[in-house]
Amino acid sequence: MPGRNVSLRIRTPEGVAFQLPLAGPVSRGLALIVDLITILLLLIVISIALSIVSAFYSGFPVIGDFVSDLSSGLMILFGFVIGMLYGAFLEWIWKGRTVGKRLLGLRVVDERGLSLTAGQIVIRNLFRLLDMLPSAFYMIGGISCALTKRCQRIGDIAAGTVVIREVKVNQPEIDEILEQIENSFATHPHLEARLRQNCTPEDARIALDAVLRRNDFGDRERLRVFGAIADHFREKVEFPEEITLGLSDEQYVRNVVDTLYRRHRTLSGPKSYPVQSAT
Template identity: 45%
Template sequence: MIATSAGRKTLRIQTPEGVVFNLQIAEIFSRFLAWSVDGAAISVASSLIGTIVNLLAVLSPDVAGAFFAVSYFVISVGYGIFTEWHWRGQSLGKRLLRLRVIDASGLKLQFSQIVIRNLLRPVDLLPIAYLLGGLVSFSSRRGQRLGDLAANTVVISMPQSFSIQSQHLKESKYNSFRNYPHLEARLRQRVQPVEAAVALDAILRRDEIEPGARLELFQQLATHFRSLVTFEEKVDEAITNEQFVRNAVASIYRQKNDRASKSLP
């Protein structure tokens, strides 16, 4: 199944257990860059062969010529097959750009699939420089060129390893709202889940927001929370709007988390 989110194509796979996961389909530009890197790698390998050929030519120019013709051909045709088989769907270029060839059903990539997608390249290259393959890939819902279509493969983008800035989520050492459990309870009661999610999102992504817009956003959020629950002036005035929202979110999620942790085995 194919879905498109935020202008990017994704491959949606549903497992027999009912778990659905989306894999980001690689963009044409990334694939072009990966292809360029692979082209450069083949050129480097060919230059190395050229050096060997020069040495061999001293012994026999004829054998050297045959060696060059065959090995250049084997490298240019076999490079993609070998690297994608050895690195499970990745060539050097794909590794650098975090792309990977996968079976379109999410299953393991088979050798025959790798061979077919690589050997059908000549038709994708027509009339020049992947024009046909690029057009087919651009119009394909799965971003497949003709070789991918025949091999039932898809090139996906691998996400970067994530790192959570945990300090954004940590509750302050001292949350003044804790002194008012009845107000915290009211807050939890009146705040809608979607409002809590928006506030949490704002905290998580605070560094991505322009300072001016951030002040405005937290002011609006704090005003909204204040309209739901009124804390004592000494509590309210002693903290910034952002801190108010942080405290509110911490109070809301602390209880959710308490419940969740109790239910964990």
């Protein structure tokens, strides 16, 4: 969908900006299917329990009829109440998550990045009655999700909520990235220093990103991307031919990353990672 936002950008009062990745229609649809199955299983369990109670009293003439009728009535009410409040209850106690959302790694949050209020939770679940039309196929909700930038169903718009993907991010381990790089540039520390001087943080980020994501590229893209980045850095500093001869573009970029992020590699002692800023 053109114009769709892939993340929700929040700027806090402290002036810090961060992004929350938005869930797409497919992951939301899968979570919905899991939730519907959960509701179905729940109703089957309740139905069996009520049938057992009803069967127990079936031998009694008046009470048996009453219990049987009461069981049918309760089943109708449970079906309605669970259908309406399943999402609201779980989103309240699990802070924006249902069984399906937990499994798919999704969470409902306020569109300003805040946690949900009870009112928001109830409203978005009441509007489910509209989103699921026609006949529980979720066509209205699906269309709304496909047409809105933040993939919001009508309940989300009314409640001011969005569904985000919960990304598990581990703490950075830069050592592991650069551990196995044999940097031939290290034999020319004065040129490495010039490279650091001439590079902006954006240059450094591009090179590091490329190394981090190298396995995500296809063969052709990998050659093309590293070729372009290597050319860019070759313009910054010219290393002597004896150390660049036979060096692939990718290895060239990895050397650059090592040079920019690791200082004194050839020296013994503690490692550190200098990063030059524009200021």
